[in-house]
Amino acid sequence: MKIDIVSVFPEYFDVLNLSLFGKAQAKGLVEVHAHNLRDWTHDVHHSVDDTPVGGGAGMVMKPEVWAECLDELLGLDSSTSESTTEVDDVSTDSTAAPVLIFPNPSAPLFTQRDATELSHADHLLFGCGRYEGYDARIPEYYRAQGVDVREYSIGDYVLNGGEVAVSVMLEAITRLLPGFMGNADSIVEESYTGANALLEHRQYTKPAQWRGISVPDVLLSGDHGKVDRFRRDEALARTNEIRPDLIERLDCASLDKADRKT
Ligand code: 6GU
Known part of the structure; x- marks a missing residue:
């Protein structure tokens, strides 16, 4: 370029x-x-x-x-x-x-x-x-x-x-x-563009306990399905709270059944 x-x-x-x-x-x-x-x-x-x-x-x-x-x-x-x-x-x-x-x-x-x-x-x-x-x-x-x-x-x-x-x-x-x-x-960025844009879920690294604050249990569970669901729910909730304008622009086709409950 x-x-x-x-x-x-x-x-x-x-x-x-x-x-x-x-x-x-x-x-x-x-x-x-x-x-x-x-x-x-x-x-x-x-x-x-x-x-x-x-x-x-x-x-x-x-x-x-x-x-x-x-x-x-x-x-x-x-x-x-x-x-x-x-x-x-x-x-x-x-x-x-x-x-x-x-x-x-x-x-x-x-x-x-x-x-x-x-x-x-x-x-x-x-x-x-x-x-x-x-x-x-x-x-x-x-x-x-x-x-x-x-x-x-x-x-x-x-x-x-x-x-x-x-x-x-x-x-x-x-x-x-x-x-x-x-x-x-x-x-990965491609999925965060345009109609599917959501704020990212929060990130944690080790240790699981630090100054009295724990990493969410589900992230330590080893269950990838549950981890993905937890992160997706958090992304939707945080976007709804911080950037409601992005939720309004969301393409409904990009949502799954579990999302609609969030
Ligand atoms: Cl593109 N230019 C200037 N001068 N100020 C800005 C901007 C651009 N975007 C936000 N503020």
Whole structure:
């Protein structure tokens, strides 16, 4: 998977050389390039923003600078020949067309379902906005060019810019790539997406007694059927209490007879 990130703080993404992500880069599973948006400016001040039309506080990112950058990275520039297409990374069932993603606190919520879908893409291009955001014509223009453009929020709170949001989305997406994790537990995630999403049951390790608190007896019983049932009931009860919105979205077909009693 090829990943381009455009930001006025590309150094922010130096951390991607560490840990699991660093290993995935070394293995050739992911290839990440963080670009500085200011490299596409022409003025002495390298300005990327301007005052909002219609008035208001803050600054808005200018469409012209973004367009020069995105045309080049998407290969839409008329001077870019078709022969620049790379053919090294051959992963099956992936989509070759780049997906352009803008973090935006006023956009739909990014979910596990989106992460799963985007993990099948060959090329992701993230555009990090700063200040009060970016000119709305940028995503509009690229959609009109036939580009798959997504805008996502990562939650109901305000961040200073898109960099943290991109880091969050990138981790959620890339950990699903085959070979990224040491083990195959990423596959399990599929059942926690969309209509079947439940909060997980609680986990315990040894010792069975610790500071006067016991592990639930059933987990020590060795009866896998009972353990599964206990965990499933707990997942349903906790989801109902903490995230009733997820219960409302549950696909009834994913429930079994015993669930309905819970
Ligand atoms: Cl995607 N961007 C910013 N700036 N703030 C956010 C966000 C994104 N998602 C939640 N808050």
